[in-house]
Amino acid sequence: MSLSFNSKLGEVEGDGWNLMSSDSRSKCGWRSRSSVCWIAAAALCLGLLLLTVIMVAHNTSAINQWDSKYTDLIHEITKGRDELREERDQLRGERDQLKIHSSNLTHELETLQSQYNDVVDSRDKLQEDIKNLHLNRTNKTCNIGWTRFNNKCYFISPSGMPKTWEGARKDCQQKGADLVIITTREELDFVKKAFGITWIGLSRHEDRWKWVDGTFLDGDGFWQDGEPNNSDGNEDCVEVSRKASAWNDVPCDRKFSWVCED
Template identity: 80%
Template sequence: MFSMDDFYKSGEVEEDGWNLMSSGGRSNHGWRSQSSVCWVGATALCLGLLLLTVIMVAHNTSAINQWDSKYTDLIHVLTKGRDELRDERDQLKIQSSNLTQELEALRSQYNDVVDSRDKLQEDIKNLHRNRTDKSCKPGWLKFNNKCYFVSPCGTSKTWEGARKDCQQKGADLVIITTRDEMDFVKSSFAITWIGLSRHEHEDKWKWVDGTFLDGDGFWQDGEPNNSDGEEDCVELSRSATAWNDVHCNQKFSWVCED
């Protein structure tokens, strides 16, 4: 049988069920409210991000413009530097070309000098060879690769006469430069004219080739003394093996040198 207790239980169940339904309805309504809040927040966030993006774009545009200005200035500086370097390079090319031409000219001159030197060296060798192989004329004596003519025995001339005889033979009076040569010359005669003299009003002794006496020479002791002021020519004495100044008009034997 159905009792009041059962009725009240049933009511409690229904009340509870209503309460549950009411709670469920409230729960759905609360969810819809929370969704609206989230949508508004997302929209605000998007607007904020969009604004931030706009600000960043504007900032970047300004930075890009500034960078473009600096970049343009840098390009101008680099272009100017490049042009200057190009001009300097062209100048260096011109200088290098000029130096190359000068070098070639110097090489040509050097080769000419070398050829001339080689020819001179060859000529010197030939001269030495000819000098070594030099043969003297008939009647001439050879000593140290030089040729000498000794005047005939018993013949004497003044200094000028003796020199003229040598010149007629294509030579001149002997020029003595070493003691060996002096020993050779003095061996022929007691007194011999040599090619050393002093011209009037001159205080220097001069050889027949125009050169002045170098050094002290081979004078006898106390000579040259020019005892009477007219001893302007020189003779070689065999006994003294030395020179003496005498009058040029005296007559002695002589020796020519070729």
């Protein structure tokens, strides 16, 4: 709505609507002090005031609605921001935990790698030692008067000089060796060829047969049929017979030839 005020006619015009009638306009000039003129002026002012109030109320309602929407939007944005911050902090915590776990795994890996390297070095050293032992054993030389067989050195006692089992062992020990320990059929066949009967390094200890190196007889051994029988009650030492190609228990005070093993 548009309004206009005609100072000459003392009237308000707006879209063809006059606040004063034509008769009133004829009776009221610009400087007229009649009551009609003051009423018209007061009506005009009230109309303008009412229009202003309506416009202000309308604008205030719109502003309030906008403020409400703006407040809701700010609330949603703030809530979303807080949720994002919380999620960010949680992700940072998980990241820090993963960093710690990764660091621990790296330390464990380095420790395992170090242990592995130590094991590899130890293995290589053992392999080298075994290689050297085999080399030394293969290249082992026997003293003068000793016989080499399967990388071992054997001393065969002089012929015609028999000794008891203890005497034979003492002779071997004086040479830095001991009576022969037979562990294979090949070794048995080698020893039996020396004499008809030969002392070996096996004797009885509390009903068990024990080698001169302190180990007990493992398995059945190479006994003659029916042996050991301890027929004399004191057959505590063992000899090997060339004819039987096997072991026999006999008294230790008997005298036979012997074979030492280094």
